[in-house]
Amino acid sequence: MLEEKIFSMRVGAHEVVVSTGKLAEQAGGAVSARVGDSMVLATATMSKNVREGLDFFPLSVDYEEKMYAAGRIPGSFFRREGRPSTDAILICRLTDRPLRPLFPDGMRNEVQIVITTLSSDSEHHMDILALNAASMALTISDIPWNGPIGAVRVGYIDGEFVVNPTIPQMDNCQLDLRMAGTRDAIIMVEAGANEVSEAIMIEALEAGHAGLQPLIDMQIQMRDAVGKEKRDISLATTDTEFIQQVRDRVGERIRQVVIDNTERAARNAAVDVIRDEIVEQFVSEDETTDPKIVRDAISDILKGEVRSRILYEGIRPDGRSYTDIRELSSEVGISPRAHGSGLFRRGQTQVLSIVALGTLREAQKLDGLYPEDTRRFIHHYNFPPYSTGETWFLRGPKRREIGHGALAETALSPLVPSEEEFPYTIRVVSEVLSSNGSTSQASICASSLALMDCGVPMIRPVAGVAMGLVTDGSKYAVLSDIQGMEDHLGDMDFKVAGTSEGITALQMDIKIGGLSRELMAQALEQARTGRLQILDNMVATIPAARSELSRWAPRMLSIKIDPDKIGAVIGKGGSTIRSLEEDFDVSVDIQEDGTVYVAGVEGEKTEMALERIRDITREPELGQIFSGRVVRITDFGAFVEFTPGQDGMVHISQLSSERLDKVEDAISMGDEILVMITGVDKVNGKIRLSRQAVLEGWTLEEAQSKDNVRSGGHRGGRGNRRGPRR
Numbered sequence: 001m002l003e004e005k006i007f008s009m010r011v012g013a014h015e016v017v018v019s020t021g022k023l024a025e026q027a028g029g030a031v032s033a034r035v036g037d038s039m040v041l042a043t044a045t046m047s048k049n050v051r052e053g054l055d056f057f058p059l060s061v062d063y064e065e066k067m068y069a070a071g072r073i074p075g076s077f078f079r080r081e082g083r084p085s086t087d088a089i090l091i092c093r094l095t096d097r098p099l100r101p102l103f104p105d106g107m108r109n110e111v112q113i114v115i116t117t118l119s120s121d122s123e124h125h126m127d128i129l130a131l132n133a134a135s136m137a138l139t140i141s142d143i144p145w146n147g148p149i150g151a152v153r154v155g156y157i158d159g160e161f162v163v164n165p166t167i168p169q170m171d172n173c174q175l176d177l178r179m180a181g182t183r184d185a186i187i188m189v190e191a192g193a194n195e196v197s198e199a200i201m202i203e204a205l206e207a208g209h210a211g212l213q214p215l216i217d218m219q220i221q222m223r224d225a226v227g228k229e230k231r232d233i234s235l236a237t238t239d240t241e242f243i244q245q246v247r248d249r250v251g252e253r254i255r256q257v258v259i260d261n262t263e264r265a266a267r268n269a270a271v272d273v274i275r276d277e278i279v280e281q282f283v284s285e286d287e288t289t290d291p292k293i294v295r296d297a298i299s300d301i302l303k304g305e306v307r308s309r310i311l312y313e314g315i316r317p318d319g320r321s322y323t324d325i326r327e328l329s330s331e332v333g334i335s336p337r338a339h340g341s342g343l344f345r346r347g348q349t350q351v352l353s354i355v356a357l358g359t360l361r362e363a364q365k366l367d368g369l370y371p372e373d374t375r376r377f378i379h380h381y382n383f384p385p386y387s388t389g390e391t392w393f394l395r396g397p398k399r400r401e402i403g404h405g406a407l408a409e410t411a412l413s414p415l416v417p418s419e420e421e422f423p424y425t426i427r428v429v430s431e432v433l434s435s436n437g438s439t440s441q442a443s444i445c446a447s448s449l450a451l452m453d454c455g456v457p458m459i460r461p462v463a464g465v466a467m468g469l470v471t472d473g474s475k476y477a478v479l480s481d482i483q484g485m486e487d488h489l490g491d492m493d494f495k496v497a498g499t500s501e502g503i504t505a506l507q508m509d510i511k512i513g514g515l516s517r518e519l520m521a522q523a524l525e526q527a528r529t530g531r532l533q534i535l536d537n538m539v540a541t542i543p544a545a546r547s548e549l550s551r552w553a554p555r556m557l558s559i560k561i562d563p564d565k566i567g568a569v570i571g572k573g574g575s576t577i578r579s580l581e582e583d584f585d586v587s588v589d590i591q592e593d594g595t596v597y598v599a600g601v602e603g604e605k606t607e608m609a610l611e612r613i614r615d616i617t618r619e620p621e622l623g624q625i626f627s628g629r630v631v632r633i634t635d636f637g638a639f640v641e642f643t644p645g646q647d648g649m650v651h652i653s654q655l656s657s658e659r660l661d662k663v664e665d666a667i668s669m670g671d672e673i674l675v676m677i678t679g680v681d682k683v684n685g686k687i688r689l690s691r692q693a694v695l696e697g698w699t700l701e702e703a704q705s706k707d708n709v710r711s712g713g714h715r716g717g718r719g720n721r722r723g724p725r726r
Helices: 085-104 127-140 168-172 198-211 214-227 240-260 264-285 291-313 399-415 439-454 482-488 517-541 562-572 572-584 603-617 691-696 700-705
Strands: 004-009 014-020 027-037 037-046 057-066 111-119 150-157 160-163 172-183 186-196 329-334 341-347 349-358 377-382 425-436 463-471 476-480 492-496 503-510 555-560 587-590 595-600 625-634 638-644 644-653 672-680 688-691
Touching: 004 214, 004 595, 014 127, 014 214, 027 127, 037 127, 037 691, 057 085, 085 111, 085 127, 085 172, 111 127, 111 482, 127 150, 127 172, 127 214, 150 168, 150 186, 150 198, 150 291, 168 172, 172 587, 172 638, 186 198, 186 399, 186 517, 186 700, 198 503, 240 264, 240 291, 240 463, 264 291, 291 329, 291 463, 291 476, 329 439, 329 517, 341 439, 377 399, 377 439, 399 425, 399 439, 399 503, 425 439, 439 463, 439 492, 439 517, 439 625, 463 482, 463 517, 476 517, 492 517, 555 603, 562 572, 562 587, 562 603, 562 700, 572 587, 572 603, 595 603, 638 672, 644 672, 672 691, 691 700
Parallel strands: 057 111, 377 425, 644 688
Antiparallel strands: 004 014, 014 027, 027 037, 037 111, 150 160, 150 172, 172 186, 186 503, 329 341, 341 349, 349 425, 463 476, 463 492, 492 503, 555 595, 587 595, 625 638, 625 672, 638 644, 672 688
């Protein structure tokens, strides 16, 4: 019988309770972690052997989002969970990024981390809970790992930092910062913000690092109490003696190539010539030599030369200084039929973003554990193979593409107008046309241009820039606007997006042990300077959002009606709303609060549809004159539909200036006649009309005084609401 061990620790205002020894006994390490009624099971397992030919570390992180955790059945046809949702993929990435750098260099055993949601209370966030549970499972497992780490969310609410705020608390939050760190340093940051300053961001990072310390304390306690002995594994090692042999032959030539070639294509071509020549030499001298080892050695030498030149000569691969931004260009209006488009280029990185507007009914429906059920602002990012001059199968977006799209969506969201101000669903798609580093930040710039070109009333444009770091322990260099090679050989990828007023998104991943406050502050300041330079280029292209939407964009108008009259607009079996949509070529969306949105490509028809809705829902007022249609004739009078779905009765005595023997002597079915409202019964809604008042030009008082049968048995129409007749 397994013995369950329970550990607990207060983090922020909430207690984290962790159990191990009860569930998933055959996993390398397993814990269940709970905050409130939100609970996950995390397992970490390592393969016994290394797959032959594997030359990388095969770590996989899977977040299994189960609908039963919230007492729900999946909405799919099969009524079971399918492929991971976007939110689940983002949690996988959030968990993977801080864990990966802490595995031993050269590790080749496959490691799989599986996180399963067991309970969700829609109050406590699942992402930070999942990340901490994964660290705990690794800490007590038999898997070699240089943890533990702790993770927290920091909110900036009413001028104060709150560690691990609840989902309801985040409604009025200016900053949503998720971060992970070790005892001594921060190693991962993911943040969305509403234009916060660099100073506030630094304070939030410090508050978060202090807030995660209890989690590290608890994991050390768990490791001492129930941790397994770490397994001995074989690590892939670098043959330093062989690399030195290669360096002796090509070191100076590689260095000269780096000095002489600031263009990527020319540099790569020159290195390829050297690589092919040296591989041939070594293979001819010893046929057992693996050509891949020679190629890898040359790549290591190239990496070392570039890093050394950056650190000790202050020159980057393309000749720039540490703070230089590559050549910029911006353009809008690329697609003639799209509702908006923007093209942004920074060096060899080029992104085209295109906007499509839709009605609110086209908002994305979400089927996940998070309380949000729809999303009206959507950003997608595509990275086709031709953008790097390569080929591969196109099989949908990978996790990286989903992550980059979500980062851009986070950066742009604070500047996108509210549903009340701009009642559209907005989809932006960024197509990477050419890539040489920082495509995610270029997609933010291109999308901002496209939104302004579309006429979306954004408060300010948003731009992003990627920062890098090269360090040898004693010396460091913070690089602005890193390109592909610097991203590959550097020690940090630090992405900052925002406006002229502050930061809207921040993402950081590092390949070293952590970053100090001073390095963080320098990177943020360099990013701010670079961001302002990029914004200047964008504003020169399009200084503000266009005052009018594209002629191809749907026109969206809205009106607020009494919620009690929603049924009148819908009509029996939806007849009225269908008639509106067919007659005016529009789509009509009705919200529960009585807000009605009318969308159509032709503005005049959209206005006419809105006016029809006003007529349907208008409260009848005494003395108003309408042109109505006779819809029913009785012995004592006629019923006239004076607004769509609403009618009243004209007594026979009020149909003409002369006495009538029968109603048909004055009117026939379907006739259009002018009538005045002379009476409204507020109890049963019956409406009294007079045609004679219009014919004689009477005032309301005169019409009421001359209506001799108002006190009789027939005192008005039914006032029922029906769909308009055809």
